[in-house]
Amino acid sequence: MLSEKMQNALNSQINKEIYSSYLYLAMSMYFEAEDLAGAASWMRTQVLEEMSHADKFMSYVNERGGRVFLEAIEKPAVSWESPLDAFNGALDHERFISASINDLVSLAREEKDFMSDNFFQWFVAEQVEEEASVSEVIRMFKLAGGAGGGLLMIDRELGSRVFTPPATN
Ligand code: OFO
Numbered sequence: 001m002l003s004e005k006m007q008n009a010l011n012s013q014i015n016k017e018i019y020s021s022y023l024y025l026a027m028s029m030y031f032e033a034e035d036l037a038g039a040a041s042w043m044r045t046q047v048l049e050e051m052s053h054a055d056k057f058m059s060y061v062n063e064r065g066g067r068v069f070l071e072a073i074e075k076p077a078v079s080w081e082s083p084l085d086a087f088n089g090a091l092d093h094e095r096f097i098s099a100s101i102n103d104l105v106s107l108a109r110e111e112k113d114f115m116s117d118n119f120f121q122w123f124v125a126e127q128v129e130e131e132a133s134v135s136e137v138i139r140m141f142k143l144a145g146g147a148g149g150g151l152l153m154i155d156r157e158l159g160s161r162v163f164t165p166p167a168t169n
Pocket of ligand 1: 053094
């Protein structure tokens with residue numbers, strides 16, 4: 001059985017994951033408008049990944065006999081100064097999510113809720129990958145100088161990313 005505090009924290013995390021999905025959808029639409037189809041597609045993959053995170057949290061709350069309450073999702077930004085600016089925004093957001101997952105782990109340990117602690121470890125590892133994959137794109141944009149043929153090459157590379165659903169625990 002989840003404590004009320006843990007259930008609230010999990011519901012808040014579900015909202016953050018759905019917001020992540022919405023934010024990356026907004027970035028995808030920005031890239032579409034900039035004619036960067038590969039970056040748009042990379043972000044669409046990220047949209048699916050974030051919804052899979054939300055789904056994993058929702059399943060967990062239900063498995064533990066808790067109740068999911070869906071709240072309003074904040075409106076994301078609609079445009080960015082450059083592709084690099086958008087990916088920098090994505091990295092800032094992932095760092096914010098990592099901190100939020102760390103807070104969940106702290107709460108689980110405080111409450112001696114070791115089931116939740118164990119469940120959150122998947123997300124701790126996932127955040128390492130999330131931050132690394134966005135950092136890698138930022139590195140590519142910086143190397144290419146943000147324009148011309150280099151930008152087109154990066155866009156093609158980004159378009160090759162495919163969504164792999166996470167294992168169901
Ligand atoms: Fe991007 O990891 Fe979930 O939010």
